[in-house]
Amino acid sequence: MTNWSAPFIGAGDAIDASVVVPGSKSETNRALLLAALADGPSTITGGLSSRDADLMRAALAQLGVTIIDEDGAWRVTPPAVFAVPDAPIDCGLAGTVMRFVPPLAALNGGRTTFTGDAHASARPMGGVLDGLAQLGVAIDAPNIPFTQDASGGLSGRRVEIDSSGSSQFVSALLLSGARYPDGVEVVHVPAEAGASVPSRPHIDMTVQMLRDRGVEVSTPDEVTWQVAPGAIRAVDQQVEPDLTSAAAFLAAAALTGGVVRVPGWPVETTQGGAAIADILRRVGAEVSLDDVGGGHGTLVVRGTGTVRGIGAVDLHASSELTPVVAAVAAVADGRTVIQGVAHIRGHETDRLAALVAELGAVGAAIRETADGLEIEGRGAGVLKPALLKAYADHRMAHAAAVVGLVVDGVELDDIACTTKTIADFPGMWSALVTRSGAHG
Structure with missing residues (x-):
């Protein structure tokens, strides 16, 4: 090189x-994920063309989502049922892919494997994987690469996780939470007393984008987020x-x-x-x-x-x-x-x-x-x-x-x-x- x-x-x-x-990378990958979860097709314009966005689109395609590029605008059509991928999903070094996609993949009722770049195994995943485990998903490793098994279905609503390592842990569970049988309640319980959630504007972005799509989200206090179960409305997004x-x-x-x-x-x-x-x-x-x-x-x-x-x-x-x-x-x-x-x-x-x-x-x-x-x-x-x-x-x-x-x-x-x-x-x-x- x-x-x-x-x-x-x-x-x-x-x-x-x-x-x-x-x-915006953050807005682009949230918009893609929410479009994949929505109740109908939608279009994303101004989305970031980059490796992270490419990895997100490829991951969603493996789960059965159809994404067609129409002169720079992406037409996203959700599947009737999310697919169980035949091959591992490559997350590269993208935090939004390795953290946001597993909670969506938990809706496919099967086994999904996630891999990434050499440095990906060093990126914290505990908050997301702990949350999924509390909802009934079997996880075989604490970091990339790992395989999750959702064949037992999802159960429960409240998860307690340490999100002091990344705000993405909270966003990941909130983004897919409306599609879970009972919704989701995410509570930040730090392993180290007093450790707060970083980069809170990113959680604010997640909450606002969910509300823009008709999802009921409440924040009763500084460490709790609640998403009611229900449809995620298809909304065209300008990034x-x-x-x-x-x-x-x-x-x-x-x-x-x-x-x-x-x-x-x-x-x-x-x-x-x-x-x-x-x-x-x-x-x-x-x-x-x-x-x-x-x-x-x-x-x-x-x-x-x-x-x-x-x-x-x-x-x-x-x-x-x-x-x-x-x-x-x-x-x-x-x-x-x-x-x-x-x-x-x-x-x-x-x-x-x-x-x-x-x-x-x-x-x-x-x-x-x-x-x-x-x-x-x-x-x-x-x-x-x-x-x-x-x-x-x-x-x-x-x-x-x-x-x-x-x-x-x-x-x-x-x-x-x-x-x-x-x-x-x-x-x-x-x-x-x-x-x-x-x-x-």
């Missing part, structure tokens, strides 16, 4: 670009842009003193990635939402020549932003302390350890804490060229690209991993340099 040289923007050059960001993927492009404006515009930015959203707007404002950029209409606008970030550390920032609810925020902090002037993200040790890789290793390789002063990172930003001028590792993690690749904009000579060992959420990240990123007048 050939190393990727990160495009570099020198002094005197500045980005001036509009970036059309692909659809929002992926605001977390937009973060790297917007950060580029802040770091180079340029301007980046992202159209289609929702005025109101359940995506945790929306927090990047306030973070970049704290860094020193000018941020505005222009041309608002129909619930969307164009988010505009203008760099001011100031890139400062922001002190403490709690990313518990938007932890997917951690790699890009850490990259910005590494080239800023001043201290940044990222808090509330201990759970990202169980993401595509141990992101805290990976960020310490790779940002440290370019000379950043960074250390790992119990729940995050401390970064003493000393400006880009003190950083040095390095070959960085991606760990098969798209967000780590985004972080390397951000640093490489202002540190000449940064390379990455695996840019292909970015296809997880953006089909052509290298092309889109290189276009920023072209727009700056630099040559990379």
